[in-house]
Amino acid sequence: MGQEQAFAALAAQLWARFTQSPSDRDLHGRSESHFAPMPPDAVAYPESTHEVAAIARICAAHGVPMIGWGAGTSLEGHALAPQGGLSVDFSRMARVMDVRPEDMLAVVQPGLTREALNTELRATGLFFPVDPGANASLGGMAATRASGTTAVRYGTMRSNVLALEVVLADGRIIRTGTAAPKSSAGYDLTGLFVGAEGTLGLITELTLRLQGQPEAVSAAICAFPDMTSAVETVIATIQSGIPMARIEFVDGESARAFNAYAGRDLPLTPHLLVEFHGSEAGVKEQAERFGDLVADFGGAGFQWAHRSEDRAALWKLRHNAYYAVRALRPEAAPITTDVCVPISNLARAVEETAADIAASGIPGPMLGHVGDGNFHALLLPDPAIPGDWDRAKALAGRMAERALRLGGTVSGEHGIGMGKQGYMQAEHGEAWDVMGQIKRALDPDNLMNPGKLLRQN
Amino acid sequence: MGQEQAFAALAAQLWARFTQSPSDRDLHGRSESHFAPMPPDAVAYPESTHEVAAIARICAAHGVPMIGWGAGTSLEGHALAPQGGLSVDFSRMARVMDVRPEDMLAVVQPGLTREALNTELRATGLFFPVDPGANASLGGMAATRASGTTAVRYGTMRSNVLALEVVLADGRIIRTGTAAPKSSAGYDLTGLFVGAEGTLGLITELTLRLQGQPEAVSAAICAFPDMTSAVETVIATIQSGIPMARIEFVDGESARAFNAYAGRDLPLTPHLLVEFHGSEAGVKEQAERFGDLVADFGGAGFQWAHRSEDRAALWKLRHNAYYAVRALRPEAAPITTDVCVPISNLARAVEETAADIAASGIPGPMLGHVGDGNFHALLLPDPAIPGDWDRAKALAGRMAERALRLGGTVSGEHGIGMGKQGYMQAEHGEAWDVMGQIKRALDPDNLMNPGKLLRQN
Ligand SMILES: Cc1cc2nc3c(=O)[nH]c(=O)nc-3n(C[C@H](O)[C@H](O)[C@H](O)COP(=O)(O)OP(=O)(O)OC[C@H]3O[C@@H](n4cnc5c(N)ncnc54)[C@H](O)[C@@H]3O)c2cc1C
Ligand SMILES: Cc1cc2nc3c(=O)[nH]c(=O)nc-3n(C[C@H](O)[C@H](O)[C@H](O)COP(=O)(O)OP(=O)(O)OC[C@H]3O[C@@H](n4cnc5c(N)ncnc54)[C@H](O)[C@@H]3O)c2cc1C
Secondary structure, X not given: OHHHHHHHHHHHHHHHHEEOOHHHHHHOOOOOOOOOXXXXXEEEOOOOHHHHHHHHHHHHHHOOOEEEEOOOOOOOOOOOOOOOOXXXXXXXXXOEEEEEHHHOEEEEOOOOEHHHHHHHHHHHOEEOOOOOOOOOEHHHHHHHOOOOOOHHHHOOHHHHEEEEEEEOOOOOEEEEOOOOOXXXXXXXXXXXXXXXXXXXXXXXXEEEEOEEOOOEEEEEEEEOOOHHHHHHHHHHHHHOOOOOOEEEEEOHHHHHHHHHHHOOOOOOOOEEEEEEEEOHHHHHHHHHHHHHHHHHOOOEEEEXXXXXXXXXXXXXXXXXXXXHHHOOOOOOOOEEOOEEOOHXXXXXXXXXXXXXXXXXOOOOOEEEEHHHOXXXXXXXXXXXXXXXXXXXXXXXXXXXXXXXXXXXXXXXOOOXXXXXXXXXXXXXXXXXXXXXHHHHHHOOOOOEOOOOOOOOO | OHHHHHHHHHHHHHHHHEEOOHHHHHHOOOOOOOOOOOOOOEEXXXXXXXXXXXXXXXXXXXXOXXXXXXXXXXXXXXXXXXXXXEEEEHHHOOOEEEEEHHHOEEEEOOOOEHHXXXXXXXXXXXXXXXXXXXXXXXXXXXXXXXXXXXHHHHOOHHHHEEEEEEEOOXXXXXXXXXXXXXXXXXXXXXXXXOOOOOOOOEEEEEEEEOEEOOOEEEEEEEEOOOHHHHHHHHHHHHHOOOOOOEEEEEOHHHHHHHHHHHOOOXXXXXXXXXXXXXXXXXXXXXXXXXXXXXXXXXXXXXXXXOOHHHHHHHHHHHHOHHHHHHOOOOOOOOEEOOEEOOHHHHHHHHHHHHHHHHHHOOOOOEEEOHHHOEEEEEEXXXXXXXXXXXXXXXXXXXXXXXXHHOOOEOOOOOOXXXXXXXXXXXXXXXXXXXXXXXHHHHOOOOOEOOOOOOOOO
């Protein structure tokens, strides 16, 4: 068997850092989401780019699938092994290789988490802004084109990755991009690997843009009488050009989940959580302009978080939303949705979705990075209730269709993995085939994370 | 002959909008740069996406090269027809299809120029920021991943194109991206076609991000005693986080060219040309902070342009730099260079280049979008002087090597075309082959702008 020979070669190459132990396989076969476990046949823990290239050459020679593993927090079964093969776990490639404050960039290994990077950066006055809440790895974040709470101000991984080192399916090591701020020298391969979900190659190094820590930061939470007023406030805020650092929506059900999970006593109505970055004067001015808009739309009950501990508590609340919401119905098999629409259609998208969820009888708290037009309903079907799962799937499908009808996308930030392939034809049409042509050109044997993102035939 | 059959079919399809007239061919075989004329065998003027698709199907069936033509201002022979074939001129596809102020985006046809777009946008309070100086077409700008004076603040075409419609080599019409601000739904095909120089497909529609017109704008020019002080001012300005809207460097030779071309009397020393965008108070604060830095580095002689006519005159001066510099030696065959380095290496790159040019004896005024680390020397070898051309080529080669050695790129914004293929191996290594693999996957018969960007074999 090809796989057995490959595993023998990998064991010879990696010693104890290659394993077929049931516990390692089990760990790399699970996700945070509803997917049934799909363990790989083995797990490798490379420590260098050259080891990753050696792994790829061995796997390529024997036809063994390679699935990158960062922190395993992706939500669409991205890192599972539906066709078995080798999970390539980057946890031992987690170093900061270089920080260049004058160029506002850092060179890191893919297994480094965003929190670890920001801890290392603290003394430099710089930070890496992309914040998906979960303490994801930077390689995984690049692979899913992650974003999160701060993308409204600082952009997604698309705009914050300057250069990559990638190991291709045949073991070739390439570099894409440079440390210069821009380039017109050829195809944008960096942009191609960002968001490719590990289906085109394994990222072994990233050059990331950093931001200067703002002189002043201020955050707040405020309540709204209803969903429409909260969403209209967001739209007016974005259109008025206030440079929000964060502007997050949570609905009344999510507020209920926060109260239960974190011992808060928020009113059970929609809220916005916001943050301002700038000079002292700038933050003050932004906060005042925002406050005026909130008042115009009937919002109230501002709680300001001026001290950094208070801000940390506020964003912890938000970042734990996924777990807080799941705790509302622990027996549920959660389905995360992740639509994103043009801001002019945000109110309509949110309202129609809320009505659809209410009519379905499935619990589905809603929240999102609404400054980008991106929101989630976390649907909580109970597998023990007949029809619940199918109703939730249909609901998620209607959300995706609605997003497309309103000019948007079926995934604002989580990606496609194994969970959203069913919507790709509707979103992309023949462009999905073009993705397949690129995939076949770079990975003709379909060894890089097979079964994800692309059309399966 | 395949081409004859194709041309008969095209004539039947397009009537008078297909032509083999010598004047049309001649016009589409010339560039602004030093390349010898390379006319296409025919020119088509499509009026719709469906016509472009029909053209592609006909050309594909008969093996005829297709070369997109926007405004013909590209500098590396991008739009020439070294292998003959059909020039597809987009001047009759130049409409604004839709402006959506609430979403801050516009949908345009590729032949529209950036000036025409901004004229149409005037009443909306919005503008399209990317400014390569030349009145290029938006399709051509996307194809070359253009940037220019404002990229330091608003980004390049990479970050300002949200979605595309593209006709592929086989005539398929695809759409990439959506009108939503972000997406993680599959490979970033938009990013792949932006910068592909028409080698992967013909862009037939673009969805562009717009910006709000700033409340206040102020611009200025100031002089420096030497190159080092000017460049150090730029580095300090960028590192201090002042959100410059424009920060342009010109050397003493360029100042001399400006004086001659535009009747100015600038001192014959290096200058910076800058612009600030923001609120009244913000612009004032930015200008003061910048003024302090200028003074620290010995700059002086600020001339402020507060009125919009004065600003227009200032930027006209800059935008005509190419022609002003060429007029220094009209008999020269100009070689444009376009390197871009990390900002920390900018001073070194500029100084080493200046010394190299001085030693060569070739006139080569330098100027650039230095806030991005991007600068040009316009080398002016005289074909009548033996050895001049070769010396200039060698100089350009050393500039490219220097940029790479300093962590940068051989093209910050102009692209590769036929002029910079010789540096691609050094910059990209095997990644250049990966570009070739993608090219072959999407255009196996090499009909889309053959002879450009990719390795020729
Ligand atoms: C509570 C919670 C909140 C979340 N909130 C957000 C949010 O706000 N925004 C957001 O964008 N996402 C969010 N997510 C999803 C998740 O955090 C992101 O998808 C994240 O980018 C995944 O990173 P990871 O390191 O966990 O990747 P993994 O799950 O390990 O892998 C993700 C994908 O990347 C591939 N991969 C991993 N490493 C590499 C590599 N080095 N080279 C190539 N491919 C690789 C894997 O094969 C897989 O396809 C959330 C998740 C949770 C659990
Ligand atoms: C005076 C002067 C100053 C300049 N300054 C700058 C600057 O500051 N920054 C900068 O970036 N550039 C600059 N340039 C270069 C030039 O303006 C840019 O490269 C511009 O993007 C070219 O646009 P165009 O419409 O003229 O394209 P063209 O020259 O017509 O074509 C350029 C390339 O795009 C392809 N193409 C054109 N239309 C399409 C389409 N619809 N679909 C697919 N491919 C297409 C062509 O085949 C060709 O490969 C300058 C040029 C001049 C003459």
